[in-house]
Amino acid sequence: MAAVSAWRGRLEETALAPIRRTGLRYWALVAFLLAVLGWGAYAYWTQLRDGLVVTGMRDRISWGLYIATFVFFIGISHAGTLISAILRVSQARWRTPVTRMAEFITVVALVCGASFVIIDLGRPDRVLNVFAYGRWQSPIIWDVLAITTYLTASITYLFVPMIPDLALFRDRLAGRTSRWRGWLYRALAIGWDGTAAQWRSLGSAIGVLMILIIPIAVSVHTVVSWIFAMTMRVPWNSALFGAFFVAGAIFSGIAILIIVMAILRRGYHLDEYVTEKHFLYLGYLMAAFAAIMIYANISELVTHGYKMEEGVEFHFRQLFLTQFGALYWFYLLGGLVAPIVIALLPWTRNVRGMVAAALLVTMAMWIERYVIVVSGLRVPLMAYPPADYAPTWVEWSLLAAGLALFALLITLFTKVFPIIAVWEVAEEGEASTAAPGTDRRAVPETMELAGGTGR
Amino acid sequence: MDHDATGRAIAEPGDRRTREPGTAAGGPRLGRRRLLRLLGLGALGVAPLPVLPELIRAAGRDEPVQGTGDPARTRDGRIRQWVMIIDLRSCDGCQSVGQPPRCTAACIEGHFAPEPMEWIEVFEADLPGGGTQFIPTPCQHCQNPPCVNVCPVAATFSTPEGTVLIDQDRCIGCRICMASCPYDRRFFNWGDAPVPPESLLADYSPEHQVPVRRGTVMKCDFCPDMARAGTLPYCIQACPQRALYYGDLEEDVATNGRALVSVSRFLAENQAERQKEELGTKPRVYYIPGHGEAVGRDVFTPGREPTEWPWMERAAEAVTWQR
Amino acid sequence: MNPMIRRAIRTVFASLALAAIAIAIAGPALASHVIVSTTAPAEVTVGEVLRIPIALRAADGGPLRGTSVTFYLHASFAGVTGEAEIGRAVTDESGVATLTYKPRLAGHHEIRIEYLAPGESEVEVATTAFDATGDVQLYRPAPGVSVPGLNVGLLMAVLTTVWTILFGIALRLVAIARAGREGSVPASGDAG
Numbered sequence: 001m002a003a004v005s006a007w008r009g010r011l012e013e014t015a016l017a018p019i020r021r022t023g024l025r026y027w028a029l030v031a032f033l034l035a036v037l038g039w040g041a042y043a044y045w046t047q048l049r050d051g052l053v054v055t056g057m058r059d060r061i062s063w064g065l066y067i068a069t070f071v072f073f074i075g076i077s078h079a080g081t082l083i084s085a086i087l088r089v090s091q092a093r094w095r096t097p098v099t100r101m102a103e104f105i106t107v108v109a110l111v112c113g114a115s116f117v118i119i120d121l122g123r124p125d126r127v128l129n130v131f132a133y134g135r136w137q138s139p140i141i142w143d144v145l146a147i148t149t150y151l152t153a154s155i156t157y158l159f160v161p162m163i164p165d166l167a168l169f170r171d172r173l174a175g176r177t178s179r180w181r182g183w184l185y186r187a188l189a190i191g192w193d194g195t196a197a198q199w200r201s202l203g204s205a206i207g208v209l210m211i212l213i214i215p216i217a218v219s220v221h222t223v224v225s226w227i228f229a230m231t232m233r234v235p236w237n238s239a240l241f242g243a244f245f246v247a248g249a250i251f252s253g254i255a256i257l258i259i260v261m262a263i264l265r266r267g268y269h270l271d272e273y274v275t276e277k278h279f280l281y282l283g284y285l286m287a288a289f290a291a292i293m294i295y296a297n298i299s300e301l302v303t304h305g306y307k308m309e310e311g312v313e314f315h316f317r318q319l320f321l322t323q324f325g326a327l328y329w330f331y332l333l334g335g336l337v338a339p340i341v342i343a344l345l346p347w348t349r350n351v352r353g354m355v356a357a358a359l360l361v362t363m364a365m366w367i368e369r370y371v372i373v374v375s376g377l378r379v380p381l382m383a384y385p386p387a388d389y390a391p392t393w394v395e396w397s398l399l400a401a402g403l404a405l406f407a408l409l410i411t412l413f414t415k416v417f418p419i420i421a422v423w424e425v426a427e428e429g430e431a432s433t434a435a436p437g438t439d440r441r442a443v444p445e446t447m448e449l450a451g452g453t454g455r
Numbered sequence: 456m457d458h459d460a461t462g463r464a465i466a467e468p469g470d471r472r473t474r475e476p477g478t479a480a481g482g483p484r485l486g487r488r489r490l491l492r493l494l495g496l497g498a499l500g501v502a503p504l505p506v507l508p509e510l511i512r513a514a515g516r517d518e519p520v521q522g523t524g525d526p527a528r529t530r531d532g533r534i535r536q537w538v539m540i541i542d543l544r545s546c547d548g549c550q551s552v553g554q555p556p557r558c559t560a561a562c563i564e565g566h567f568a569p570e571p572m573e574w575i576e577v578f579e580a581d582l583p584g585g586g587t588q589f590i591p592t593p594c595q596h597c598q599n600p601p602c603v604n605v606c607p608v609a610a611t612f613s614t615p616e617g618t619v620l621i622d623q624d625r626c627i628g629c630r631i632c633m634a635s636c637p638y639d640r641r642f643f644n645w646g647d648a649p650v651p652p653e654s655l656l657a658d659y660s661p662e663h664q665v666p667v668r669r670g671t672v673m674k675c676d677f678c679p680d681m682a683r684a685g686t687l688p689y690c691i692q693a694c695p696q697r698a699l700y701y702g703d704l705e706e707d708v709a710t711n712g713r714a715l716v717s718v719s720r721f722l723a724e725n726q727a728e729r730q731k732e733e734l735g736t737k738p739r740v741y742y743i744p745g746h747g748e749a750v751g752r753d754v755f756t757p758g759r760e761p762t763e764w765p766w767m768e769r770a771a772e773a774v775t776w777q778r
Numbered sequence: 779m780n781p782m783i784r785r786a787i788r789t790v791f792a793s794l795a796l797a798a799i800a801i802a803i804a805g806p807a808l809a810s811h812v813i814v815s816t817t818a819p820a821e822v823t824v825g826e827v828l829r830i831p832i833a834l835r836a837a838d839g840g841p842l843r844g845t846s847v848t849f850y851l852h853a854s855f856a857g858v859t860g861e862a863e864i865g866r867a868v869t870d871e872s873g874v875a876t877l878t879y880k881p882r883l884a885g886h887h888e889i890r891i892e893y894l895a896p897g898e899s900e901v902e903v904a905t906t907a908f909d910a911t912g913d914v915q916l917y918r919p920a921p922g923v924s925v926p927g928l929n930v931g932l933l934m935a936v937l938t939t940v941w942t943i944l945f946g947i948a949l950r951l952v953a954i955a956r957a958g959r960e961g962s963v964p965a966s967g968d969a970g
Contacts (some may be wrong), residue, residue, distance in 0.1 A: 059639075
């Protein structure tokens with residue numbers, strides 16, 4: 001038991017470390033992110049003052065970078081669902097050190113994504129009309145419903161498994177931290193002291209949530225794709241769109257998780273828990289989804305391209321040869337083929353390789369969203385010359401601000417909440433070290449350790 | 456670090472199970488009373504949902520204008536079903552007049568449409584056998600309107616008269632209607648477009664869309680207010696070749712300002728078509744195929760005069776943009 | 779072309795046109811050599827097909843075959859008053875041409891009938907009238923396909939299910955909090 005206890009103690013110290021010590025580099029990062037956000041706020045103020053005329057969007061290409069970024073963020077929000085829910089349901093134990101990060105990516109990405117819809121509105125002052133006059137027929141209302149449900153469920157799903165860890169923080173930091181923190185942990189730990197009844201309630205809550213959140217997540221990205229697929233634009237007219245978007249969402253979610261994992265691992269010295277194994281497993285998953293994406297693209301392009309209906313020829317030309325050629329080829333080769341190659345080659349099959357692949361995928365998936373939105377609108381509907389779209393400095397600034405907001409929220413989160421699911425890691429670690437081959441049923445005993453308080 | 460030092464107890468294996476019966480209250484099993492309480496609380500939680508929209512509406516500004524009260528009716532009291540017929544045989548894109556298309560110009564002047572909005576836009580399309588034809592294209596006023604289907608706030612809506620209007624006091628500017636319109640007939644107020652000052656004094660109505668509201672969508676409204684008052688839409692009045700007809704499907708009559716035609720007969724006799732019929736949008740704008748032959752247009756003379764907005768100089772400081 | 783000839787042609791056309799107008803105005807009276815008989819239908823409903831036969835016979839009583847007949851309806855719309863062509867028919871073996879028409883307005887309708895008898899150069903005119911009743915709306919915006927059960931109710935049912943489950947989870951959290959307070963430590967936050 002002593003070895004286990006020492007291991008546990010180290011784990012808890014690792015989880016507590018970000019809260020105990022805050023370096024200058026951290027504040028520099030926060031300051032930098034705040035500066036980018038401030039710049040974004042200035043850009044948005046410009047847009048509010050002058051109208052959307054400050055963007056590159058016009059009547060014929062009436063959506064652009066904002067909507068692409070919205071879809072991108074909603075996409076990466078699927079990180080939490082996949083890692084946390086799907087892997088939890090399938091009892092993949094290696095997930096435990098990274099679940100918390102994945103769940104937090106979900107919540108933060110949803111907040112960022114939703115804000116891009118507001119940014120895109122011509123009349124953000126009337127956003128409440130969506131609730132006052134909502135029409136059930138509109139895909140946007142489906143989005144509002146699905147995303148609010150998903151956000152609620154994700155916050156719950158982030159919070160519920162965190163309760164024992166919050167109790168740990170409450171107990172370990174009591175009197176040794178600021179008053180608001182003490183109050184926060186006391187409030188959020190909701191009186192957790194690891195009784196059997198509490199463990200049972202917690203277990204059943206997690207059990208229900210992890211099942212519930214999967215269909216919600218699938219529905220979210222399906223209805224996001226329906227914003228496009230329910231219109232009469234040639235390139236968007238596809239029954240595959242829902243599944244295609246969900247696959248792309250999980251794909252980009254894994255990528256962003258790998259990146260966040262790498263940064264937090266380095267920043268908070270989590271090497272013992274977030275190991276190369278995690279990067280490799282996630283990298284393999286990402287490669288598998290890259291294969292699904294390649295399949296979906298082939299299916300989509302061949303069914304459209306074989307028949308060459310009105311507008312498809314123009315679309316293919318702009319996609320492969322002219323307007324979007326460079327972006328699209330980068331997406332196909334750099335974003336879909338490269339991750340598979342990186343996962344296959346032995347000398348790139350390591351943390352560095354997987355992080356590089358994840359960076360490629362993240363960029364490629366943003367580009368894919370951008371190309372889908374803009375190229376879909378660019379196909380001329382009537383006898384007019386095709387319009388062009390280039391984002392302005394306002395749009396780029398707001399994209400930067402969105403990414404900064406994403407990074408900032410995660411950065412701040414790591415300083416307040418446990419970034420590692422201590423009790424779950426302990427459960428997995430102790431189950432495998434103390435009693436190898438122990439059945440999962442035996443786990444509650446060690447779980448008791450995690451959240452136990454001075455009774 | 457030792458566990459006991461941190462003040463936490465180490466639970467004995469089996470401890471949980473022995474304590475379980477005593478902590479049934481916190482367990483997940485649902486007793487009947489618990490279930491009832493759950494349902495009751497659930498009902499309480501859901502009950503305010505329908506009230507919420509009302510509260511939001513009450514907290515909002517003035518109730519946005521929707522519709523226009525009573526629809527226009529025929530002499531015997533049935534609701535008019537507005538329709539437009541465009542005789543392409545007589546449309547030469549105003550080449551013979553040597554001016555920008557008169558229909559577009561009249562519409563712009565009548566509605567104070569900001570630059571670069573051409574609510575009725577004269578497209579020049581290639582003919583399959585060479586040469587071009589001119590196609591004046593207003594909003595098609597679909598009977599299965601994709602824009603109305605997707606609007607999240609019912610800011611764009613179908614009227615009993617079969618037209619599609621936009622309430623710019625409700626529009627949130629999400630532009631999904633623009634993405635879904637297969638005819639490119641919707642326009643957005645990207646900024647404060649130049650408009651004559653007198654337009655700002657007008658009483659707003661979705662049937663006229665004056666004055667403009669930034670950040671909202673606009674389009675051809677079929678001028679039902681004018682038709683109700685017994686005059687024809689600006690574009691119909693202005694067409695020098697009398698190629699545009701405005702009418703009522705219900706009474707089966709249409710006019711180009713001079714002659715009267717029976718809509719059903721006129722359409723059937725002349726092999727009328729609708730744009731992109733295959734989409735199933737069921738437009739209320741019909742076209743009689745042609746390329747200006749009735750007014751002697753040479754199909755190999757391409758080009759039309761570019762549209763102009765007469766009040767451009769009057770508002771020099773205003774923002775402008777291109778389509 | 780010689781201006782003289784042109785002027786002569788113009789004069790001929792002008793007089794022909796004048797004659798045509800004169801004949802058109804006094805049509806029925808002058809066209810006494812053609813016997814026109816129409817049967818005005820008794821009951822006419824708006825929106826239902828109406829057949830108005832018109833029989834043309836020569837003065838000797840023989841049917842006029844193959845004569846083209848055009849029907850016009852007097853109408854007024856958006857400030858324009860005039861006549862709209864509502865049908866065209868050719869007389870058959872027995873000299874009968876039938877107008878097939880769906881009246882679209884209740885009330886009195888006057889129909890003008892024009893025909894050009896064989897061998898004649900002037901259009902001749904006859905009239906007929908009928909009264910239509912009915913107030914059924916003929917055109918409505920199409921509602922699309924309505925599938926029973928596929929409506930807002932289904933969406934609400936799905937949403938309610940999801941939110942009820944979420945609410946159930948909230949109850950679990952309440953249970954956790956209560957179990958904590960009922961534990962041996964009165965205010966667990968104070969521990970340590």
